[in-house]
Amino acid sequence: MTEKCGVVGVSLEARSAARPLYYALYALQHRGQESAGIVTHDGFQQHSHVEMGLVGDVFDEDDIDSLAGSAGVGHVRYPTAGSVDSSCAQPFSVSFKSGSLGLAHNGNLVNADEIRDELAGLGHAFTSDGDTEVIAHDLARNLLEEDLVRAVKRTMGRIHGSYALTISHDDTIMGVRDPLGNRPLCIGELEDGYVLASESAAIDTLDGDRVRDVRPGELVVLREDGSGFDSYQLVEEERTAHCFFEHVYFARPDSRIDGTLVYEARRELGRRLWEESGVETDVVMPVPDSGRAFASGYADGAAETTADGDPREEDDPGVEFAEGLMKNRYVGRTFIMPTQDERERAVRLKLNPIKSTIEGKTVTVIDDSIVRGTTSTQLVNLLKDCGAAEVHVRIGAPPIVAPCYMGIDMATREELIAADRSVAEIREAIGADSLAYLSHEAVAEALGESRADLCLGCVTGEYPYDIEDEATDREVDRPEIGGAPVGADD
Ligand code: SF4
Numbered sequence: 001m002t003e004k005c006g007v008v009g010v011s012l013e014a015r016s017a018a019r020p021l022y023y024a025l026y027a028l029q030h031r032g033q034e035s036a037g038i039v040t041h042d043g044f045q046q047h048s049h050v051e052m053g054l055v056g057d058v059f060d061e062d063d064i065d066s067l068a069g070s071a072g073v074g075h076v077r078y079p080t081a082g083s084v085d086s087s088c089a090q091p092f093s094v095s096f097k098s099g100s101l102g103l104a105h106n107g108n109l110v111n112a113d114e115i116r117d118e119l120a121g122l123g124h125a126f127t128s129d130g131d132t133e134v135i136a137h138d139l140a141r142n143l144l145e146e147d148l149v150r151a152v153k154r155t156m157g158r159i160h161g162s163y164a165l166t167i168s169h170d171d172t173i174m175g176v177r178d179p180l181g182n183r184p185l186c187i188g189e190l191e192d193g194y195v196l197a198s199e200s201a202a203i204d205t206l207d208g209d210r211v212r213d214v215r216p217g218e219l220v221v222l223r224e225d226g227s228g229f230d231s232y233q234l235v236e237e238e239r240t241a242h243c244f245f246e247h248v249y250f251a252r253p254d255s256r257i258d259g260t261l262v263y264e265a266r267r268e269l270g271r272r273l274w275e276e277s278g279v280e281t282d283v284v285m286p287v288p289d290s291g292r293a294f295a296s297g298y299a300d301g302a303a304e305t306t307a308d309g310d311p312r313e314e315d316d317p318g319v320e321f322a323e324g325l326m327k328n329r330y331v332g333r334t335f336i337m338p339t340q341d342e343r344e345r346a347v348r349l350k351l352n353p354i355k356s357t358i359e360g361k362t363v364t365v366i367d368d369s370i371v372r373g374t375t376s377t378q379l380v381n382l383l384k385d386c387g388a389a390e391v392h393v394r395i396g397a398p399p400i401v402a403p404c405y406m407g408i409d410m411a412t413r414e415e416l417i418a419a420d421r422s423v424a425e426i427r428e429a430i431g432a433d434s435l436a437y438l439s440h441e442a443v444a445e446a447l448g449e450s451r452a453d454l455c456l457g458c459v460t461g462e463y464p465y466d467i468e469d470e471a472t473d474r475e476v477d478r479p480e481i482g483g484a485p486v487g488a489d490d
Helices: 018-027 061-066 112-121 131-143 148-158 200-205 245-250 262-277 292-304 340-350 374-385 423-430 440-447
Strands: 006-012 035-041 046-052 071-077 092-096 099-109 161-169 172-177 186-190 193-197 209-213 218-222 229-233 283-286 325-327 351-353 362-367 390-395 434-437
Touching: 006 018, 006 099, 006 161, 006 172, 006 218, 018 035, 018 061, 018 071, 018 193, 018 200, 035 099, 035 161, 046 061, 046 092, 046 099, 071 099, 071 161, 071 172, 092 131, 099 131, 112 131, 131 148, 131 161, 148 172, 148 218, 148 229, 186 200, 193 200, 193 218, 200 209, 245 262, 262 292, 262 390, 262 434, 262 440, 283 292, 292 362, 351 374, 362 374, 374 390, 374 423, 423 434
Parallel strands: 283 362, 362 390, 390 434
Antiparallel strands: 006 071, 006 193, 035 046, 035 071, 092 099, 099 161, 161 172, 172 218, 186 193, 186 209, 218 229, 325 351
16 A cells, blocks of 8 residues: 655745755655655746755755745655656656646546547647646646636536645645645645645644645645735635545644544554553564554453453553564555565565564454555564464554555555455455454544545445446445454354
């Protein structure tokens, strides 16, 4: 599973925007490692530096110096739509009769092809197959006839799907969030200006204060003198569709998304996991680093009550929390290895068990999700090879049963282990003594949102947008998730 993209926009009173943008992109690097870029405007002309690679490799001192101006936008990308080459690297910058535009997009449009065909028919020439260029052309066209706010509103009325955008129109910086708020975007205040960013960790990096999230359907325009921002609620929907996976996996634990600190959300998910499916084992350990906050919350729950829900007696030692798996930080991400064989090898390279924590013990191992099942299978084997008496797996989210069409690279339906297997079948496939996932209800409660205001598409197969995918119409008989774990005797 791979994060989507990270976007940022900065408008400062007088100082150069390039360096703060560069630092902010560093803070958002986990959201995209394929390309990075910055577009600035100095009041007269636009400057751009966009390349394939990590932030630290893409920019040197000369590049930063060449990006003149106190306003700009930046982007880190993992491709979810469009080619895997520099033609789709962002921010997408272009000059039209209506002025210069720089666009940074996190998300995925579901009707980009339709709008592209229409605009191509009107004479627009496209240089990439990405949906960001479609937004740029549509907005540029609308800017010929309308003022900035109306032009953005008109474009928002035409594009469907998920988007968090930071846009430079000459030296005016804007942020836009899709009407369902699927992708995150927040506003921060700096000493001498304002910043828009996918995650608040980027604002912290700039020593700024997070002001609030951009509201679903809202346009935020940063004032050019850095004195504040103006808000326009351009589209209003009755519901939201926040991506719950931001809290489970994608966002940094130190970011606050839609009002909730990601670290606390993960601990709460872990605590509810104990309440729903706790098992009394000698030791509970996280899969590093993804399962750490979940395991901490799970262990907290286990310290207070027994697996049956009774208050724990003072002389009951409960479940020991331990780090039993060490991560090799220099191995690439498991899921970008192209073949199954390479992925399996990567898991073994990535995690090394501490034998003394595991040997002869019953072990609960906690992770945030199971995608293909490769990591979980390897992990259970690893722990059993190390002498674990029993291995119980607990997952801090419901089973992923369908792909994401909102901008996450999550593997195809055929690759997802839970797409057509029951929890009992998955338990058997990964070789665990028991397996339990968190229920949909517990996720909503832990995040403090109603189920209807979350996107749960990948765990229910029901999406907040009309998705043309015949597989989503397929009837799948899925048992209720959550509650009692599925064990070897089931
Ligand atoms: S389908 Fe899943 S990953 Fe995609 S936006 Fe919805 S909750 Fe997030």
